[in-house]
Amino acid sequence: MRHYLLVSVSHQEIHRWVQEAGRTREGEQEEKEEGVYQRGERVEGEGGAEVVVIEADELRVARQKDKGKKIEIKLGILHEGWEREAPGSARVRLKGKICWGGVMEGERFWERGSVIFHSRYDEGKVKSQLINGDGAKWIKQGKEYFPKQQSLKSSIKFCS
Secondary structure (H helix, E strand, O other), X not given: OHHHHOOOOXXXXXXXXXXXXXXXXXXXXXXXXXXXXXXXXXXXXXXXXXXEEEEEEEEEEEOOOOOOOEEEEEEEEEEOOEEEOOOOOOXXXXXXXXXXXXXXXXXXXXXXXXXXXXXXXXXXXXXXXXXXXOOOHHHHOXXXXXXXXXXXXXXXOEEO
């Protein structure tokens, strides 16, 4: 680190910086969500897409202090499908991906995902939405936050 930063920095200091940045980012995101869900503010993205895939899953991690208990981390990703990494390549990558997640209830998870979606996209310019998940109850709640756009013949489907 001294070589790149030209000063001596401990791993504890870097950890502190990352924690502070995370708290700041979390506060910004919570403020945006409160604006939408408590004060009725609108977020309006301008982008469009043929399809937006909304994928959700959870990761269960053992707690260090409470033996046998696990914490559930919900993870989500929005993307516009897949594209080749290079012409002629067999490798693909997600197109236009945005990720979010955390330790939260399903409702809060989908509120955050919805705000992220609407910050990027104009829902009228998205032809199709697809929710992909394992069918868990909290994942099925996503239908409430990503309703069908009947004028565009959009559909929300669950794939397992």
